[in-house]
Amino acid sequence: MLELFKQYLQKKVAITDEQFALISDKLKIKTFEKNEMILMKGEVSSHVYFVLDGLLRSYSIDSKGKTHIIQFAPEQWWLSERNGILFNAESEFFLDAIETTKAVVLPKDFITESAKIVPCMYELNASMLNNAIRFMQKRINMLLSATAEERYLDFIKLYPNLTLRVPQWMIASYLGITPESLSRVRKDLAHKHFKA
């Protein structure tokens, strides 16, 4: 299974099989069962996850008990909890597995350590993080400026396969609306399609 991770790295940066062998002993692969909790709010996490197969998510629960999805992490996405990584501080979010998932587990100092052997790991890290920021800025912009319908259409375009894999109430929770509203949005869209 680590083979998949190696391929991912090699697609991104120039890293040889030999180099990968040198750093990969710090890596473990872990399987999470469907609905398994990975991290609770209030716990301190020191791991970074790279999803090989399956689907993870991070989310919060507000004072009224409602769930809000911060991030989906399907295949080839990264998931981590920054309070723990940066400050050994408690997590504000929950992490769990939506589907049975195989993920690479990287200790939080993996990048630093492996970069001592393979310097380009720093480049990889920076480009990953910058990319995450780019995505989040786009999402913030949508939340600030777009209607529920626009956000849903954008979601479908961005994550066509997630749209099929996750229940609608989770998509609603990611979009910042209620499941009922999403249902209405979909109904409206269906109507429009007929007319066109």
Add this chain to the structure above:
Amino acid sequence: MLELFKQYLQKKVAITDEQFALISDKLKIKTFEKNEMILMKGEVSSHVYFVLDGLLRSYSIDSKGKTHIIQFAPEQWWLSERNGILFNAESEFFLDAIETTKAVVLPKDFITESAKIVPCMYELNASMLNNAIRFMQKRINMLLSATAEERYLDFIKLYPNLTLRVPQWMIASYLGITPESLSRVRKDLAHKHFKA
């Protein structure tokens, strides 16, 4: 003025005056006048800005001509446009100066180049980026789960001095509400304070 930037770096990582001297020749300081545009949507940016004094912002304009503030960058904050940095692609956002601002201008390869001389620059970069992500996740969570009033109170706590420096319509734009709504929220809060 670069002295200020050196102090910032030295607070974050172990970098000597000599090391700083070696990398600082790549840096320029630029002054932006109040209301000066730094980058238009559609342009390609290859710079990163570190604010020494003043206030920058990134924002979008939607199809109805409304402005949405993605980020404020007051003193000691970073501002950049990721499409340009990562892919030489066109910017989706505008950058401009809210106040007359002095900022360090870093070419996009500054981190990589300076890390060749001062390796810990990579650490700095990663912690900056992770921190930015942490902030944005918090903001996304607020946009998903909190009312206008809650978001405003959170804003005041997070940026107490910005609250005084920027016009309310900009705060409203950052919070994702209209200036009129923010005005109402403030009125309600004032009432509650009297009662308490």
Add this chain to the structure above:
DNA sequence: CATTTTTCTTATCATAGGTCAATGCCGGTG
């Protein structure tokens, strides 16, 4: 310091989306 421009407030009305409740629809599981 008078004038113009921008920002803030207030009031009224409109609407997107939330809430609550009922119903139907599966896909498990005993």
Add this chain to the structure above:
DNA sequence: CACCGGCATTGACCTATGATAAGAAAAATG
């Protein structure tokens, strides 16, 4: 195969926030 629990849909109603318009206040400008 009957039952159950999670999901999705729908309808009726409600509320937070948006739209519009007007005036007041504050800030910029000559």
